[in-house]
Amino acid sequence: MKxxxxxxxxxDQFYPQVGIATLQLLKRLGCRVSFPLQQxxxxxxxxxxxxxxxxxxCDNNFIDNFKHFDYIVAPSGSCVLHIKEHLKSETHPEExxxxxxxxxxxxxxxxxxxxxxxxxxxxxxxxxxxxxxHGQRGLYLxxxxxxxxxxxxxxxxxxxMVRGLHLSIxxxxxxxxxxxxxxxISEEALSVKMGTDRIKEHELNEVDYISSADVSCLMxxxxxLKRNKNNIKTIHIAEILNSKL
Amino acid sequence: xxxxEKILQxxxxxxxxxxxxxxxxxxxxxxxxxxxxxxKTASENVGxxxxxxxxxxxxxxxxxxxxxxxxxxxxTIAGLGTINKQATLLPAARLNQLEKVYIKGTIGVAENAAVxxxxxxxxxxxxxxxxxxxxxxxxxxxxxTTLHEAYQRIDISTAGFGVFIAGPSKTADIEQSLxxxxxxxxxxxxxxxx
Amino acid sequence: xxxxxxxxxxxxxxxxxxxxxxDRTLWLVRQKRDKAVHTLPEWEILREWASQIKNHTLSQLxxxxxxxxxxxxxxxxxxxxxxxxxxxxxxxxxxxxxxNIQNIVKSKSMLTEECQLNKYLExxxxxxxxxxxxxxxxxxxxxxxxxxxxxxxxxxKQEVSETFHRYLKTEKGNHDPQYLTEAARQxxxxxxxxxxxxxxxxNFAVAETGGFVICTNxxxxxxxxxxxxxHIACMGIEKIIPKARHLAVFLRxxxxxxxxxxxxxxxxxxxxxxxxxxxxxxxxxxxxSKHLGRKDFxxxxxxxxxxxxxxxxxVYRKSGGYSYHSxxxxxxxxxxxxxxxxxxxxxxxxxxxxxxxxxxxxxxKIDIHxxxxxxxxVIVAEGYVSRKKKTGMxxxxxVLSRPSFYRFSGKAGRWIMRTFPFLLKNKLNPWFxxxxxxxxxxxxxxxxxxxxxx
Ligand code: SF4
Numbered sequence: 001m002k003x004x005x006x007x008x009x010x011x012d013q014f015y016p017q018v019g020i021a022t023l024q025l026l027k028r029l030g031c032r033v034s035f036p037l038q039q040x041x042x043x044x045x046x047x048x049x050x051x052x053x054x055x056x057x058c059d060n061n062f063i064d065n066f067k068h069f070d071y072i073v074a075p076s077g078s079c080v081l082h083i084k085e086h087l088k089s090e091t092h093p094e095e096x097x098x099x100x101x102x103x104x105x106x107x108x109x110x111x112x113x114x115x116x117x118x119x120x121x122x123x124x125x126x127x128x129x130x131x132x133x134h135g136q137r138g139l140y141l142x143x144x145x146x147x148x149x150x151x152x153x154x155x156x157x158x159x160x161m162v163r164g165l166h167l168s169i170x171x172x173x174x175x176x177x178x179x180x181x182x183x184x185i186s187e188e189a190l191s192v193k194m195g196t197d198r199i200k201e202h203e204l205n206e207v208d209y210i211s212s213a214d215v216s217c218l219m220x221x222x223x224x225l226k227r228n229k230n231n232i233k234t235i236h237i238a239e240i241l242n243s244k245l
Numbered sequence: 246x247x248x249x250e251k252i253l254q255x256x257x258x259x260x261x262x263x264x265x266x267x268x269x270x271x272x273x274x275x276x277x278x279x280x281x282x283x284x285k286t287a288s289e290n291v292g293x294x295x296x297x298x299x300x301x302x303x304x305x306x307x308x309x310x311x312x313x314x315x316x317x318x319x320x321t322i323a324g325l326g327t328i329n330k331q332a333t334l335l336p337a338a339r340l341n342q343l344e345k346v347y348i349k350g351t352i353g354v355a356e357n358a359a360v361x362x363x364x365x366x367x368x369x370x371x372x373x374x375x376x377x378x379x380x381x382x383x384x385x386x387x388x389x390t391t392l393h394e395a396y397q398r399i400d401i402s403t404a405g406f407g408v409f410i411a412g413p414s415k416t417a418d419i420e421q422s423l424x425x426x427x428x429x430x431x432x433x434x435x436x437x438x439x
Numbered sequence: 440x441x442x443x444x445x446x447x448x449x450x451x452x453x454x455x456x457x458x459x460x461x462d463r464t465l466w467l468v469r470q471k472r473d474k475a476v477h478t479l480p481e482w483e484i485l486r487e488w489a490s491q492i493k494n495h496t497l498s499q500l501x502x503x504x505x506x507x508x509x510x511x512x513x514x515x516x517x518x519x520x521x522x523x524x525x526x527x528x529x530x531x532x533x534x535x536x537x538x539n540i541q542n543i544v545k546s547k548s549m550l551t552e553e554c555q556l557n558k559y560l561e562x563x564x565x566x567x568x569x570x571x572x573x574x575x576x577x578x579x580x581x582x583x584x585x586x587x588x589x590x591x592x593x594x595x596k597q598e599v600s601e602t603f604h605r606y607l608k609t610e611k612g613n614h615d616p617q618y619l620t621e622a623a624r625q626x627x628x629x630x631x632x633x634x635x636x637x638x639x640x641x642n643f644a645v646a647e648t649g650g651f652v653i654c655t656n657x658x659x660x661x662x663x664x665x666x667x668x669x670h671i672a673c674m675g676i677e678k679i680i681p682k683a684r685h686l687a688v689f690l691r692x693x694x695x696x697x698x699x700x701x702x703x704x705x706x707x708x709x710x711x712x713x714x715x716x717x718x719x720x721x722x723x724x725x726x727x728s729k730h731l732g733r734k735d736f737x738x739x740x741x742x743x744x745x746x747x748x749x750x751x752x753x754v755y756r757k758s759g760g761y762s763y764h765s766x767x768x769x770x771x772x773x774x775x776x777x778x779x780x781x782x783x784x785x786x787x788x789x790x791x792x793x794x795x796x797x798x799x800x801x802x803x804k805i806d807i808h809x810x811x812x813x814x815x816x817v818i819v820a821e822g823y824v825s826r827k828k829k830t831g832m833x834x835x836x837x838v839l840s841r842p843s844f845y846r847f848s849g850k851a852g853r854w855i856m857r858t859f860p861f862l863l864k865n866k867l868n869p870w871f872x873x874x875x876x877x878x879x880x881x882x883x884x885x886x887x888x889x890x891x892x893x
Contacts, residue, residue: 015880037885037889180793183793192873219877
């Protein structure tokens with residue numbers, strides 16, 4: 001199985017450890033993983049700011065890098081959703097369609113494609129789970145509190161395989177953290193308020209870590225935690241699934 | 246009539262291509278094992294009280310007693326005693342003192358406690374709203390499961406006015422604290438005749 | 440410069456206690472909604488039916504409007520058509536003049552709010568008494584409603600108490616909701632009894648029967664409509680549904696979505712004028728027909744005004760209705776307002792994290808968050824964003840679409856952050872105002888990969 005690793009730009013630049021964990025995890029699970037070297041960004045920052053027309057360059061570059069694989073996997077629900085919904089190409093429509101259909105967020109790739117039932121990992125901490133909105137409501141990584149449907153959660157299923165991990169779900173189990181791409185800058189005060197309120201619920205649960213399938217949410221939450229000298233740490237799910245503590 | 250033509254013209258030009266109506270198969274709808282019990286639970290949840298009676302006599306006596314006590318009560322149900330048509334036509338300023346009105350509902354809906362009252366039953370459209378207290382009489386056989394079934398049984402085009410009433414008038418507009426008796430009846434009691 | 444959602448939100452948040460109360464209270468409403476919808480196994484099917492019925496109706500809207508008018512007229516209802524808010528107001532004013540009406544009561548209607556009817560009539564020296572408790576409260580305070588279903592949700596009972604003390608002579612300091620509601624009941628009873636004209640909204644107009652349905656919990660629409668000699672019901676062209684039996688679908692969805700009640704206390708079906716009464720309907724366009732032509736946005740015309748999207752929206756809950764600076768607030772306002780005034784509403788589609796909760800609570804399946812995304816594209820294309828943002832975006836997209844450039848700037852960026860962190864950690868960087876910057880690692884993932892490549 002030829003798997004391409006897509007490491008979104010801010011992960012590449014600021015959170016390389018998430019990329020490393022993803023790569024190692026996929027390899028351990030038997031995938032042939034490669035990392036197309038000329039990749040950069042999915043174009044989401046522009047598109048969500050209203051500049052989708054400007055993401056053409058990103059789109060073409062993305063297609064060039066990722067057209068030759070069976071699957072594309074990324075440790076970011078948000079970027080995957082963007083590609084799935086908005087990757088377009090006038091010159092290479094078929095390749096764009098192929099990519100849209102074969103790109104997966106890490107958790108869903110593990111549960112749906114690799115159908116992982118067992119992961120050798122241990123992480124003896126109390127972990128508060130944060131559902132990222134794009135992963136949840138966009139990619140349906142888990143059921144949501146808005147709809148009447150059977151409950152499920154792909155990330156929770158995976159985390160439950162980790163030895164020693166004590167999973168903790170906040171009271172509002174799927175409320176947005178307030179990152180929201182451009183929103184975190186343009187609506188700075190509100191964005192911080194939303195993040196702070198999410199953290200409060202995890203604090204009530206006395207978690208050691210807040211984890212998520214999206215680094216963007218975590219980057220925002222981490223920024224607030226650190227500013228307030230809060231001891232709670234953030235960690236991406238790939239790092240937990242790849243840890244052998 | 247200029248605006249009408251203009252609006253309809255733009256609407257016709259802008260409306261999307263024909264989309265069919267959905268097939269609504271009622272097989273998926275909720276069912277209750279005991280409609281009457283469910284109706285009672287739903288009623289209590291919306292703040293109404295329910296009393297099941299085997300004999301209309303109970304209600305007749307209640308009405309008689311209240312009339313004897315000199316209360317301003319209006320009965321609109323033929324089976325309960327005489328109907329004072331004159332009273333139903335009193336001006337609003339006078340009806341404002343109306344303590345209680347007795348009205349027959351034609352359909353009760355188990356899922357949501359709504360009782361259908363057509364204009365012909367209430368005699369005056371204002372009565373169920375302006376009375377301080379509302380008493381509805383409902384026959385058990387007329388309780389249906391959901392609103393879908395209710396609309397199959399009633400024809401809204403035959404009444405000049407009709408209303409589904411579920412419980413007493415209420416509001417939560419001040420800090421979301423629920424208060425009954427906003428503008429309409431302060432209480433709604435439903436008698437279910439077995 | 441016009442005040443933006445971001446600035447108004449910041450002001451709102453400054454009062455933490457009030458913000459937290461607002462957030463908690465509306466979240467409670469959302470939870471009540473959840474509880475109610477989970478009692479129905481067919482909930483998602485109902486949403487789908489409602490969505491399809493509305494899609495169908497929009498596709499045949501001109502036919503249904505004509506059918507409705509014809510049937511309504513046959514029922515003895517006088518039907519008026521208003522191209523815009525001004526005409527709507529004028530029609531009502533004419534009726535008032537014709538009957539020389541002094542006393543007017545009005546029940547909740549977002550349409551009359553949209554048309555600014557009260558203001559219009561006020562300028563002509565005519566007073567309209569709003570009778571919905573929440574609307575009466577904000578009317579006395581000379582404020583607009585901050586929520587389409589809960590107009591006074593931004594107020595605490597102490598504030599209501601003060602207002603009532605001032606205008607209704609209630610006891611000073613008594614802020615018991617029961618007491619205050621009772622005071623409003625007595626006050627408004629007098630208004631109802633004196634009323635000569637009742638103005639109401641319309642929740643659903645049925646093409647098949649030529650009648651319409653109004654839903655309230657308080658009974659205020661009925662108190663007005665059955666006492667006054669003249670009743671005017673105002674409806675947007677999108678309120679039409681084809682058949683009476685479709686009411687079942689919408690009434691089952693509406694109250695559960697709005698407040699978690701299985702149905703509103705009163706669902707009143709008006710078919711003909713009452714004995715000796717005059718019944719008018721004003722059918723209003725005010726931009727809706729144009730909206731219908733916008734393929735990407737037309738399905739917001741399916742809205743049944745339940746406000747579930749407001750209650751679920753974390754941005755709305757934590758920023759309050761007034762931060763949307765328009766008569767229809769919340770996520771709904773953010774997708775409706777740009778249609779009528781794009782310039783004044785250019786910031787609203789950006790007042791969202793695109794979390795998508797709204798689209799999933801919406802009982803008629805409006806793709807609210809996707810419309811927000813699409814509005815952003817339109818607003819940028821039409822030039823309603825600041826020059827600064829545009830230049831910034833140009834640079835970002837230039838960099839991100841050129842891998843070698845991106846790597847250089849990434850490295851440079853990180854290098855800068857590590858060496859001179861203060862360069863970025865300044866007041867001009869909104870991120871940094873209340874958040875730390877992510878710590879820049881020595882090497883990017885790509886650097887690591889190149890070293891460790893098999
Ligand atoms: S958009 Fe949907 S959820 Fe929002 S008010 Fe309208 S119908 Fe309700």
